[in-house]
Amino acid sequence: MERGKKKVKPKDIILFAVTVALAFLFIYPVFFALFSAFKSNGDILKAPAALPGSLYLQNFKDLFEQSDFLGAIRNSVILTVVSEILIIFIVPMAAYGIERRKGRMTSLIYTYFLAGMMIPFHLYMFPLFKEMKLFHLFGNMAGPIVIAVSGAVPFGCLLYCSFLKGIPLEIEEAAMIDGCTPFQTFWKVTFPLLGPCTGSMVILNGLSIWNDYLMPYLVLPSGKPKTITVEIASFVGQYTARWDIVFAGTVISIVPALVIFCAFQKYFVKGITAGAAKG
Amino acid sequence: MTKKKGKIDKTAMLFIGPAFILFTVFVVVPTISSFYYSLTSWDGVSPKVTFIGLANYKEIFTSARFGNALKNTFILTVFISIFENAFALGLALMVDHVRWGKNVFRSAFYIPVLISGIVSGFIWKIMYNYNFGTFNSLLQGAGLGEYKQDWLGNTALTLLMIGIVMVWKGAGYYMIIYLASLQSVSPELIEAAEIDGASAWQRFKSITIPLISGAFTINLTLSLIKGLKVFDEINVMTDGGPGFTSETLVYLLYKVGFNEGRQGFGTAVGVMLLFIIIILNAVQQKFLKSREVQM
Numbered sequence: 001m002e003r004g005k006k007k008v009k010p011k012d013i014i015l016f017a018v019t020v021a022l023a024f025l026f027i028y029p030v031f032f033a034l035f036s037a038f039k040s041n042g043d044i045l046k047a048p049a050a051l052p053g054s055l056y057l058q059n060f061k062d063l064f065e066q067s068d069f070l071g072a073i074r075n076s077v078i079l080t081v082v083s084e085i086l087i088i089f090i091v092p093m094a095a096y097g098i099e100r101r102k103g104r105m106t107s108l109i110y111t112y113f114l115a116g117m118m119i120p121f122h123l124y125m126f127p128l129f130k131e132m133k134l135f136h137l138f139g140n141m142a143g144p145i146v147i148a149v150s151g152a153v154p155f156g157c158l159l160y161c162s163f164l165k166g167i168p169l170e171i172e173e174a175a176m177i178d179g180c181t182p183f184q185t186f187w188k189v190t191f192p193l194l195g196p197c198t199g200s201m202v203i204l205n206g207l208s209i210w211n212d213y214l215m216p217y218l219v220l221p222s223g224k225p226k227t228i229t230v231e232i233a234s235f236v237g238q239y240t241a242r243w244d245i246v247f248a249g250t251v252i253s254i255v256p257a258l259v260i261f262c263a264f265q266k267y268f269v270k271g272i273t274a275g276a277a278k279g
Numbered sequence: 280m281t282k283k284k285g286k287i288d289k290t291a292m293l294f295i296g297p298a299f300i301l302f303t304v305f306v307v308v309p310t311i312s313s314f315y316y317s318l319t320s321w322d323g324v325s326p327k328v329t330f331i332g333l334a335n336y337k338e339i340f341t342s343a344r345f346g347n348a349l350k351n352t353f354i355l356t357v358f359i360s361i362f363e364n365a366f367a368l369g370l371a372l373m374v375d376h377v378r379w380g381k382n383v384f385r386s387a388f389y390i391p392v393l394i395s396g397i398v399s400g401f402i403w404k405i406m407y408n409y410n411f412g413t414f415n416s417l418l419q420g421a422g423l424g425e426y427k428q429d430w431l432g433n434t435a436l437t438l439l440m441i442g443i444v445m446v447w448k449g450a451g452y453y454m455i456i457y458l459a460s461l462q463s464v465s466p467e468l469i470e471a472a473e474i475d476g477a478s479a480w481q482r483f484k485s486i487t488i489p490l491i492s493g494a495f496t497i498n499l500t501l502s503l504i505k506g507l508k509v510f511d512e513i514n515v516m517t518d519g520g521p522g523f524t525s526e527t528l529v530y531l532l533y534k535v536g537f538n539e540g541r542q543g544f545g546t547a548v549g550v551m552l553l554f555i556i557i558i559l560n561a562v563q564q565k566f567l568k569s570r571e572v573q574m
Binding site: 008012015016018019022023026027029030032033036044045048049090091093094096097098100101105106109113116118119120122123124125126127128129130131146147149150151153154157182183186207210211212213214218229230232233236243246250253254257258261262265268269272273276 | 288290291292293294295297298299301302304305306307308309310312313316321323370373374376377378379380382383384386387388389390391393394395396397398399401402403404405406410411412413416447450451452455456459494497498501504507508510511514515529532533536537542545546549550552553556557560
C-alpha cells in the first residue's frame with residue numbers, strides 16, 4: 001500500500017490526539033474500577049482518581065470472608081461452560097438440518113426460530129418460572145442452563161445457517177459415499193469446517209451468559225450464592241459503605257471477559273458483523 | 280444427507296429435534312401462555328389463576344403509571360439510539376482514518392461492551408456520587424463547584440444519566456458494524472472521486488453514506504430494541520426512582536410482578552412491549568427492502 005509512505009500531515013496528528021483522548025474517556029471507567037479494587041475504602045473516597053500506592057489485597061480477602069463469593073464464581077463458571085457445551089452440540093446440528101434439507105418444512109422452522117429473536121425475555125419470564133417449577137428445574141443449576149441454551153437457539157441458527165451456505169456440498173457427498181452416516185459426516189467433516197463460526201458463537205454467547213443478571217437472579221435458590229453478577233448486584237444494596245468490597249467483585253467479573261477478548265478478538269468482530277449482515 | 284425421501288426427513292428431524300424441543304418448551308410455550316396470563320389477576324405464587332378478561336389492558340390504557348413508564352421508555356430509547364449511532368459512526372470513522380494504532384483503538388472502544396450491565400451501572404453510580412464521585416470532583420477541581428449535582432437524584436437528569444451509561448457501553452458494538460461496512464467501501468472509488476475534484480464532505484455524502492446505509496438501518500433497529508429492554512443498569516443505579524422517574528416498561532413489569540405480586544398485569548405490560556418490538560421490526564424490514572432496491 002502507498003499509504004504507509006505518505007508524509008505525516010498535521011491533520012494526522014490532530015486526529016490521532018483526538019482519538020487517544022476519546023479512547024481514554026471510554027476506558028477510564030474500567031480503569032477506575034480496576035484501580036479502586038486495590039485501594040482501601042478511605043483511599044477510594046479521598047482520592048478516587050489516584051492510582052493505588054501498593055498492591056493492597058485486603059478487599060479481596062474481605063470479599064471472600066464476608067460472602068460465599070467462591071460459590072458464586074463456581075456457579076458462574078458452571079452456568080457458562082455447561083451452557084456453551086450444550087449450545088455447541090445442539091445449535092449447529094439444527095442449523096445443518098435446516099440448511100442441508102431445504103424444503104417448505106425446514107424453511108418454516110427457520111422462520112419460527114428467527115421470530116424468537118423478537119420475543120423479550122421479560123415477557124415470558126413469569127410463565128416460564130411457573131413452568132420450571134413444574135419440571136423441577138426451579139432452584140437448581142439445571143434451570144438457568146436450560147433457559148440459556150433455549151434462548152441461544154435463534155441467534156445461533158442464524159449465524160450457523162449463514163456460515164453453512166459457504167461450505168461446499170462435495171466434501172460431504174464424498175464422506176457419504178465412503179460410508180459415513182449423516183451424523184458422522186456432520187461431526188467429522190462439516191463441523192470442523194465451521195470453526196470460525198463456532199468461535200464467534202462461543203464468545204458472544206459466553207459473554208452474555210456470564211454477564212446475565214435477571215435470569216439467574218430469579219431462577220437460582222435464594223439463601224445460597226448465585227452468580228458473580230447477581231452477588232455484585234446484591235452487594236450494591238447491602239454494602240453501601242464498602243465500595244472497596246464491591247469493586248473487588250467487579251474486577252473478578254471483568255477480568256475473565258477482558259482476557260478472553262484480548263485472546264480471541266477476531267471472533268468477536270466476525271460474530272458481530274456476520275450477525276448484523278443477516279439480522 | 281442421502282436422497283431417499285423417508286429416511287431424509289427422519290434424519291433432518293433428528294438433527295433439528297433437540298433445538299426445536301428446547302426452543303418450543305422454554306421460549307414459545309411460556310410466550311403463548313403469557314398471553315393467557317395477561318388476561319388474569321395471577322399473583323405469581325398462588326395456584327389460583329382468576330380470569331379477568333381485558334381488565335389488565337384496560338388498566339394499561341388508563342393508568343398514569345403505565346403512561347409514565349411508556350414516556351420514560353420512549354425518551355430513553357430515542358436518546359440511546361441517536362447517541363449510540365452517532366458515537367458509533369464517529370468512532371468508526373476515526374478508527375478507519377487514524378494513522379497509527381487502528382486495532383488498539385478499535386479494542387479500546389469495544390471494551391465497555393464486555394462489561395455486564397450490573398457492573399457498569401455500579402461503576403457509573405459511584406462516578407455520579409454527590410460527595411465522592413468523579414464528576415463532582417472534576418467540577419470542584421475546575422472551580423465550577425456551583426454546578427455540582429446529585430446526578431441520579433435530580434429528576435430532570437436521571438434518565439439522561441442512565442442513557443449516557445448505555446451509550447458508553449453500547450457504542451463500541453455498533454462501531455464494529457459500521458467499521459466493517461466502511462472498510463467494504465473500495466479505496467479506488469474514493470480516489471476516483473478525489474481526482475474528479477469532490478471535496479471530503481461531498482465524498483462522504485455521496486459515497487460513504489449510501490454504502491453504510493444498510494449498517495445504519497440494522498444498528499438503528501438493534502439499538503432501538505435494546506433501548507426498550509434496558510434493565511440491569513436501572514436496577515443498580517436507581518431502582519426505577521427517584522419516585523417513578525426512571526421506571527421504564529420493563530422495569531414496571533418487573534416491579535409489579537415481583538414486588539407487588541401482580542404478575543398478570545406485569546405480563547400484560549410485557550405483551551405491549553412485544554407489540555412495540557414487532558412493529559419496529561416490520562418498519563425496519565420495509566426500510567431494508569427499499570434500500571436494497573436502491574443499491
